Amino acid sequence: xxxxxTFGLPVPPPTVNLETQRFWDATREGRLELPRCDDCGDVxxxxxxxxxxxxxxxxxxxxxSGRGTVYSCTVTRRIGGSWRAATPFVLAYVELEEGPRVxxxxxxxxxxxxxxxxxxxxxxxxTPDGPALLRFTPA
Amino acid sequence: xxxxxxxxxxxxxxxxxxxxxxxxxxADAGLSLDDVDAYYSAGDAPGFGALSMAEYLGLDLTYIxxxxxxxxxxxxxxxxxxxxxxxxxxxxxLITLAGKPRTGGAGPGGSARFSSAPEASFENxxxxxxxxxYALAAARHMHEFGTTSEQxxxxxxxxxxxxxHNPNAFLQDxxxxxxxxxxxxxxDPLHRLDCCVxxxxxxxxxxxxxxxxxxLNRHCVPVLGTGTAIKHTSGGRIDLTHTGATRSxxxxxxxxxxxxxxxxxxxxxxxxxxxxxMTLEDLGFCAKGGGGSFVSxxxxxxxxxxxxxxxxxxxxxxNHPANRGGMTKVVEAVRQLRGEAHPAVQVPDCELALAHxxxxxxxxxxxxxxxxxGRSA
Ligand SMILES: [Zn+2]
Numbered sequence: 001x002x003x004x005x006t007f008g009l010p011v012p013p014p015t016v017n018l019e020t021q022r023f024w025d026a027t028r029e030g031r032l033e034l035p036r037c038d039d040c041g042d043v044x045x046x047x048x049x050x051x052x053x054x055x056x057x058x059x060x061x062x063x064x065s066g067r068g069t070v071y072s073c074t075v076t077r078r079i080g081g082s083w084r085a086a087t088p089f090v091l092a093y094v095e096l097e098e099g100p101r102v103x104x105x106x107x108x109x110x111x112x113x114x115x116x117x118x119x120x121x122x123x124x125x126x127t128p129d130g131p132a133l134l135r136f137t138p139a
Numbered sequence: 140x141x142x143x144x145x146x147x148x149x150x151x152x153x154x155x156x157x158x159x160x161x162x163x164x165x166a167d168a169g170l171s172l173d174d175v176d177a178y179y180s181a182g183d184a185p186g187f188g189a190l191s192m193a194e195y196l197g198l199d200l201t202y203i204x205x206x207x208x209x210x211x212x213x214x215x216x217x218x219x220x221x222x223x224x225x226x227x228x229x230x231x232x233l234i235t236l237a238g239k240p241r242t243g244g245a246g247p248g249g250s251a252r253f254s255s256a257p258e259a260s261f262e263n264x265x266x267x268x269x270x271x272x273y274a275l276a277a278a279r280h281m282h283e284f285g286t287t288s289e290q291x292x293x294x295x296x297x298x299x300x301x302x303x304h305n306p307n308a309f310l311q312d313x314x315x316x317x318x319x320x321x322x323x324x325x326x327d328p329l330h331r332l333d334c335c336v337x338x339x340x341x342x343x344x345x346x347x348x349x350x351x352x353x354x355l356n357r358h359c360v361p362v363l364g365t366g367t368a369i370k371h372t373s374g375g376r377i378d379l380t381h382t383g384a385t386r387s388x389x390x391x392x393x394x395x396x397x398x399x400x401x402x403x404x405x406x407x408x409x410x411x412x413x414x415x416x417m418t419l420e421d422l423g424f425c426a427k428g429g430g431g432s433f434v435s436x437x438x439x440x441x442x443x444x445x446x447x448x449x450x451x452x453x454x455x456x457x458n459h460p461a462n463r464g465g466m467t468k469v470v471e472a473v474r475q476l477r478g479e480a481h482p483a484v485q486v487p488d489c490e491l492a493l494a495h496x497x498x499x500x501x502x503x504x505x506x507x508x509x510x511x512x513g514r515s516a
Contacts, residue, residue, distance in 0.1 A: 014260035045375030046261040072282070072379055074274035076266060076326040083266040091271045091326070093379070093502075100375025103262050103502075116282045133264050 005125045005133070007107035009086045013129040022061055023047040024131035030124045032066045032134065034098060035059035045100030066122030068094040068136065071101050075111045090114045094136050108137035140164050140344045142451075142470045146309045146458055148339040149242040153185055154195045156237035156341045161196055164343035169355045170231060177202035177223060177232040181212030183461040184235070192235070202229050208369070208506025209498025210408060210463035213344065215508045217469065218365035220346040230348045237341030238461020258372075262503065270334055270411065272502030274326035277413040279379040281328060284428035286416065288328050290435055292319035294412040295332050295455050297439035302452025304481040309336045310456040319412075333412040335453075340460035342470050360476045363491075364395025364511035371504035382414075382497060383507025384421035391509035392423075397491060399423040402511070404475045404486045405446055406468035406494040409453040415439075418495055419446075422509065441484035450475065450484035465496030469510065476514045490514045 005011035016024045026033035035044050037051030038058045044051050051057045073092035076083070083089070090106040092114065106114045107123065119139040124132035141163030148156060157180075165171055178200050180189040188205040202223055206215050213234055220232035253259065280286050296316055302308040314332060322332040352359040368386035371377075392398060399422060409415045416430035424446055425433035441447035451457045451471040454464040472492040474480045492512050499505035 010264075010266065012264050014264060015254070016260075019257070020260070042374060045372075046258050048257065051374065072275040072279040074271055074278055074326045074328075075324075076268060076271045076274075078323065078325045078331075079266060079268045079271070083268075086266065089266060091265060091267055091275065093275060093377070101372075101377055102375065103265055103267065105265050116278065135265075 004086065005127070007125055007135065009089055009105055009107065009125070010082050011125055011127040011133060013127040014131055014133070016131060019049050020047050027124050027132040027134065028130050030132070032064040032122050033061050034064045034100070035061050043096070043098040043100050045102055065097050067139065068096040068120050070106065070114060070116050070118045070120060071095040072116060073106060073114050092136070094120055102134065105135045106137065107135050140342070140470050140473050141167050142342045142467055143340040143460065144307045145340055146307065146338040147241050148239055151239070153237055153239060153243070154192065156239065157184065157192055157235045158196055160237060160341040160343035161233055161235050164233065164345045167357065168345045168347070169357050170345060172197060174231045175233045176200060177204070177220060177229040179204045179206070179216035179220060179232065179234040181205065181216070181236070181463070182207045182209070183238045183463060208508065210410065211465045211496030211498035211506045211508040212463070213466040214469060214494060214496040214510050215367050215506065217344065217346065217362060217510055218367055218508065221362045221365060224346060224348045230351050232346040234344040235341065236343070236461055236463060236466040238463065239339035240337050240462050241339045243339070258503070267502065268326065269500065270329050271326040272500040273411040273413055274329045276379045276417065276501035277328050277411070280413065280417060283380055284431065286431040288320045288330070289316050290431035291333055291412040291416060292316040293434045294409065294415045294439065295319050297434070297437065297444070298409065298449050298453045298455040300440055301450045301484050302456035304483040305452050305457055308452040308457040309338050310452070329411060329413070335410050335455050335459045335464065337462065338458040338460060340458050342460065342466040344466070344469055358477045360473050361513045361515070362510060363513045364391040364393065364397070366390025366394070366509045368507050369505065370507065377503070379502065380417070381427070382417050382421050382501060383505050384418045384495060384497070384509060387507040387509040388422040388495070391511045395511035397511060402446070402491050402493045403489045404450070404472065404492040405448045406472045406492070407448050408464045408468055408495055408497045409449060409455045410464060410497065412455070414497055414501065415448070417501070418497065422493070422495065442486050447484070447486050450480050463498070465498065465508070468494040468496060472512055476512055
């Protein structure tokens with residue numbers, strides 16, 4: 001694994017494909033772009049070109065606020081591989097203001113202080129190849 | 140049915156373990172490989188899966204099924220086999236599981252297969268270990284329902300009181316609530332002793348038609364009800380506080396025509412203590428959020444607890460071959476119904492048993508499968 005990123009966590013490059021290109025391109029510019037279903041209005045996560053329940057419905061991309069709250073979190077203290085050096089770190093689900101719950105890390109703070117319900121703000125942690133990982137820091 | 144007695148098998152290949160458990164289960168039934176017309180395997184089978192293993196085992200098949208839902212797959216296989224037998228398409232079905240995560244690495248799980256999944260780059264980049272994922276579910280359950288670490292520990296304590304009677308169990312020492320909550324924290328709130336063991340081993344099941352059963356000199360346990368359900372992240376709307384058992388359980392109970400109150404013994408997939416607690420709630424053995432108080436005061440301890448569970452010691456103490464616990468859940472339930480569990484943990488007059496598997500992760504996507512089985516045909 002390469003050098004840790006801005007926040008001391010591994011920054012493994014994502015696999016970018018036709019469906020997720022727009023999401024990852026935006027992260028290079030520090031923006032959170034998400035697909036919203038043209039039929040039901042739900043914001044779909046993970047990013048894709050259709051809305052799950054309606055199958056073949058179309059989506060429109062928009063720039064999201066990056067604001068959210070911690071839905072659940074855990075301080076990982078023991079783990080193997082490239083993440084071992086990063087312990088203790090916070091793995092979390094953040095519920096975005098726009099609806100989706102996204103798996104992420106809470107960074108830029110004491111891991112012991114992170115808690116459910118905490119307000120957080122998106123930060124973009126660049127990977128060596130350019131796309132940035134969507135992580136969060138206390139608001 | 141058959142459970143491999145080994146927990147560390149450095150001198151066996153993965154196919155050899157599949158062959159050993161297949162032979163063991165068929166011998167238990169009084170059948171041979173030549174009698175098998177249907178074969179079921181899941182992601183632990185290497186190569187082409189069931190096709191590769193059928194060739195290795197020398198099976199001549201007219202029915203094959205590779206359904207993969209992780210650790211619950213073997214219960215799904217039972218459902219599928221029962222349906223195929225009922226449809227007259229199958230007479231003798233064989234299901235095998237084998238793995239050596241302790242001495243042989245992760246096995247054929249297919250990192251390439253998982254890294255090409257559409258969700259991969261939105262989950263794999265954040266250091267989610269298996270305990271970490273289940274910890275997210277546990278933390279949210281605690282937040283919403285006030286569940287405590289001490290209550291989770293009761294699940295491990297019950298498993299350990301059973302495992303002391305199992306000479307094959309990987310961990311045979313009885314532990315206390317204090318020992319569980321003071322074991323090293325892996326991923327808050329899950330301690331080391333909230334986690335299942337990592338072992339080699341395997342198991343196999345044989346299901347037969349009623350006509351074949353009548354010809355066998357062996358106690359055959361009827362499958363009375365089955366249910367399968369999946370749960371996933373639903374486009375970003377995951378609820379971490381329940382499992383697919385909320386749907387697989389009622390399906391199995393309805394088909395069997397029984398209710399949770401009728402069940403004498405349960406095998407509940409226990410990848411972690413939180414898995415058991417949430418599953419018991421979702422199957423209806425207690426109210427949602429009431430799992431913590433339900434498992435307290437020895438409720439899960441055989442033979443006299445309110446709901447004896449995992450009398451072999453389960454994944455928390457006995458074994459967890461291939462990191463997949465569904466197979467051994469069925470095996471111990473069959474032992475209980477046959478009256479062949481260890482005498483210290485045999486449930487008296489065990490007439491109805493439930494086995495439940497959870498595959499995948501509580502934190503993302505899972506396949507849940509429930510079986511209700513009876514004592515006699
Ligand atoms: Zn929609």
